[in-house]
Amino acid sequence: MEFTEKAPIEEGFAPVFQDRLAPELERLEETRQTLLAKAKRHAGIALAVAAALSLLSVVYGSGDVWVGPIVLMAFGGLAAWFLWRRQAHRWSGSMAEVVMPPVCDFLGGLSYDRAALDRFPLDRVVSLGLLDEHNRTSLQDRIEGSYRGTGFEMVEAHLRRRTRSAGDDDDDSSEKTVFKGLLFRIDVPEPAPTPILIARDFGSFGNKLNAFFASGRGRNMPRVEVDHPEFEQHFEMHAEDPEAARGYLPPEFLDNLIAIAKHESDEGLAGMTAGFQRDSFYLALARKTDFLELGGLRQPVGEIEGELHEVFEDLAMVRRIIDRLHGDAPEV
Structure with a gap:
């Protein structure tokens, strides 16, 4: 996989990508697959438990039998979302640990x-x-x-x-x-x-x-x-x-x-x-x-180039701000 330089702030990063990031992509993809499977499993368990409790509330409940199931499924959905987000956050952190050091070194300290x-x-x-x-x-x-x-x-x-x-x-x-x-x-x-x-x-x-x-x-x-x-x-x-x-x-x-x-x-x-x-x-x-923002849990690591362009754009913001504070038109 190669990195195509687009913005001025990215000029010269392609060799850095090949030397420091490309060798890590296969390992990162394995990590993503592991965390994705865990996220699906945990979220599925939360929804399954909520569904089972909802069924029991219908069978043995009294009064408005649909209130309990609706509430239980809402809580189950919330729990599934939370468990999914936890693994997604871990994945984003794993990506940042690999991606950000070479990007920061390239941009100068x-x-x-x-x-x-x-x-x-x-x-x-x-x-x-x-x-x-x-x-x-x-x-x-x-x-x-x-x-x-x-x-x-x-x-x-x-x-x-x-x-x-x-x-x-x-x-x-x-x-x-x-x-x-x-x-x-x-x-x-x-x-x-x-x-x-x-x-x-x-x-x-x-x-x-x-x-x-x-x-x-x-x-x-x-x-x-x-x-x-x-x-x-x-x-x-x-x-x-x-x-x-x-x-x-x-x-x-x-x-x-x-x-x-x-x-x-x-x-x-x-x-x-x-x-x-x-x-x-x-x-x-x-x-x-x-x-x-790095690494959607469902997004293969092979699509990292688009995310890298967004990272450079985010980091270019402070350069544009400082350019303007110096009285100049932004260069990046």
Whole structure:
């Protein structure tokens, strides 16, 4: 099997694929087949047990005989889905262990941490006001490295807020997704003179409501008026020192920031928040699709080339963002 280079970021990867990935494909396919068989077996057992219990509830039940079977089959389906997902996650991890090291080495000293054990400065992102408060955190696929002499780290995040009723009964709890997408921390050439938040504009009443519930700095900081109509139409800026913020962020930067939101977030301008704190630029981009998704359990390893192109496209995103932050059109 050969790898066909398509995007500029992939140029020169074909020999790396032949040397480091192609020899692993047969072993990976055996692993996939083993995990697929296990997933089918476990899911089948869950459904069979649910079906047997449903039958018993029909034979020996009373009242509305169909309520029990429907509930039992729903639980059985949920259990089957969970067991299948567990094996699919293991398979994706196996793929990542093989694929990501050579890709990261090829792109120049990137480090990859699937479990995001090194975490991410999430507390700073929340304190600046980029994201709402949450009490359930899932981080995965952390990338750290440098491009054009600019250090960065990025991670896929799924943040949720779980709330309970006054009775603290788990059955009465509810969970809401606060954010799903990518978080970035990018080095800046000159430290920001003041904490800065760039948040979505929800209109006069919505902004006041968000400020009322905001914790930390965020929207509680003074509003910064900027002479940029398109920016003001979609965003509002806050900073501890508004004058210093205006001097730090020229109109050209705001142009580039709008371009990042339009081209890199699945939700466009509504899917981006950003901020500065000392030597770092923080960026949150909403994303519906999974980041660095590798290895569908039903997909043969021989079809890996398409997934590799998607991996390179995901990693090209941070390069495009940094290109724009440097004031240049993206090259990848």
